[in-house]
Amino acid sequence: MKILLVAGPFISLREPYNGGTEAFVVELANELVRLGHTVDVIAKDADEKNLFQVIEFHESPLSMKDDSYRPCPEWLGQQHYQTLQYGLFDVSRYDVIHYNSFIPEIYAVGALFKTPSVLTLHLPPTEKFVLMYTFFIKHAPVVPIGISARMSKQWKAFLGSDVNVILNGIPLDKWTVHERNADGYLLWSGRIAKEKNVEAAIQLANYLKQPLRIVGPVFDKEYFRDHVQPQMNERIEYVSHATQQQLSNLVAGASAYLATATWEEPFGLSTVEMLASGLPVVGFTSAIPPELRHENVSIAVDSQDWQDLIKPLEVAKQSEPAACRDFAASFAMTKTSAAYVNVYERMVTKLRR
Template identity: 35%
Template sequence: MTRPLRIALIASARFPIREPFAGGLEAHTWALAWALRRRGHHIALFAAPGSDPRLNVRELPVRAPRLSPAARADLSMSDPSALHEHHAYLSLMLDLARGDDGGPAYDLVHNNSLHYLPVAMAPAVPAPVVTTLHTPPTPWLESAIQTDPTGSGVFTAVSAHTARSWQPLVRSARVVHNGIDLRRWPAGPGGGDLVWYGRIVPEKGPALAIAVAAATGLPLTLAGPVADRRYFRDRVAPRLGGRIRYAGHLTRTELAALVGSARATLVTPCWDEPYGLVVAESLACGTPVAGFDRGALAEILTPDCGRLVPYPDVAALAAAVGETVKLSRRACRERARAFCSLSHMTDRYEALYAELLP
C-alpha cells in the first residue's frame, strides 16, 4: 500500500483481545492489528471489553439489551449470552452502515469475527468489507452468506483446506495463511520436555498427547487455558504428576520460552484444524512438530520440520516422535520464515485491500 488506510477491524466478542490469549483467533487478531498499525494504517479494533487498550479499541457493547417482562417470559427467548452478542454486532453494523456525515467512516472493514451479522449486513456498509473465514462452515454463517444473492462478498480463508470446505457457497475465497511475528517467537535451544499447548478442550486432544508421551517415556508439559473444566477434571488432571505437568495459562513470552526449550511439540487435533497456529509458532521457535494429519496441518509442515500420522493412532504418533526430535531446528525456523511470517501475511492482506479500493 502507498497510503495509510482507516481500517475497522472486527474481532470476536467472546474473549478480550489481550494476553494471555484465549485462543488462536484472539492471538491472530491482536497480531494483525499491530502489524497494520506498524505499516502506518489507522486501526480501530472493535472487540470485547478488556481488550488491549494500546490497539485503539472500540468496545463492542456486549451487554444485555433492555427487555420487557413480556419479552423475557417468551418461550422463544434465546440464551442470554447469544442475545447480548447479537445486540453488540447489530449495533456495530448499524453504525458502520450509517457512516460519518453521509460517507464511510472507514476506508475498509476487515471482519475477523465468527458472527453472522457482519457478513449479513456487509452490503449495507459504504466501504468494502473483507471477511476472513477462520472455521469450517457453520449454520449461521452459511445462512448469512446466502442473504446476498449476488455472491459479491469478499472472503479470505486461513488455509486451502478451509477454502475448500466453504467452496459450495464461497467460490473464490483467497487463501491468506495466518502469520506470526518471528521476533516474538524466537528460536530456542530445544532439548527439554515434549510440549503440548492450546485451549484445553476435547477437540484439541490433550488427553491423547498425554497418552503419546506415556508411550514414548518422555516428559510432557501442557499449557493453555482450561476452556472445558469438566474435560480437564476427568481426562487431564488425573494424569498429571511425575513426567506429566500442567504449566497453566501462559503469556506469549512465557509460552515462547517453553516451546523454544522443547524437543518437539505434540499437536493432537480431534477435528479438522482450519489452520494450526500452534504449528507455525512451534516452527518459529525451531521446535519440530509431531501430530495427527487433520485439516490444514499438512499445508504448514514439511518432512524437514515435522511428522504427521493418521488420526487417532497414538502408537504411530509415539513412534513418529522418535524421528521428529532428530529434525533440524534450523529447518523449522526457516520454514516459519518462508511460509508463515506475520510480514508475509500482512503483505497479502495489503495487496487485497489495494485491489478493493480506488
C-alpha cells in the same frame, strides 16, 4: 488507508488469547499500522502495548435479561445489545472493513453496509456459518478469504466459487529461537476440549516415560475432569493458560511439540509459533494442514493413533532449531499483511470505478 477490523464487541484481545483468531487479529492490526495504515478494531479490549485503536460498544446500564418474549440471561441480552450497536456505527470513514467475527448479528448488520469488505474464513463450514456467511456475501460487497487450501476447498462447495487463500502468519520477532533440550519434556498447547485430543499426547508421553507439559484454557470442564485429570501423574503437568511470552519460555525446556487434534485444524498458528521458536512438531494430518508439513521439522502422519507418532518423533528430534525457524519464516506476518493490503486495494479501486 483507514481500515476497520471486526472481532466483536464482547471479544477480548488481551493475552492470554482464547484462540488463534484473536492472536491473528491483534498481529495483523499491528502490522497494518506499521505499514502506515490507520487501523481501528471493534473488540471488548486489548493490551495497551498494541498500535491500533479499540472501538468499544458498551453494555447497557439497564437490564437486558428477558423472561418473557425471547427468554435469555443477562449476559446474552447484553451481548445482543452491544452487537446491534454496530448498526449505528459510522463505517463511512473507513476505506475497507475486514471481518474476523463469529457473531451472527454482526453479519446481519454488516449486510446493510456498502463499504468494501473482506471476510476471513477462520473455521470450517457448519450449517450456522454457511447460512451466516452466504447471507452476508449475497448482500454486501465482500471478498471471502480462506486461511489455508483446506479451508478454501471446504468453503468453495458452499459459496459456489473459488475462495482465495492467504495463509495466516505470525510476527517472527516475538518468538525467540531456543537451543534444543534433547532430554526435555514434550509440549502440547491448545484449548482443552475433546476435538483437540490432548489424551493422545498424554498416552504417548506415558508410553515413552517422558514428561509432558500441557498448556491452554479449559473449554470443556467435564472433559478435563473425566478424561484429562485422571491421567495426571508426576510426569504429566497442566500449566494452565499462558501468554505468548510464557509459552515461548516453556519451549526452552522442550524437546518437541505435539499436534494431536482430531478435527481438521483450519491453519494451526501454534504449529508455526513452535517452529519459529526452534521446536520441531509431530502430529496428525488432521492437526497439521498440508502447508505446514515438512519431512524433517513438521511431520504429520495420516492417522489418529498416538502410537504412530513414536517413530516420527525420533526423526523430528534430530532436526536443528535453525531448520525449524527457516521453515516457519515462510509464514511471517509481513507476508500475510502485504497479501491482505493487496486485496484491500483491489476492492477499493474496483468500487471507485
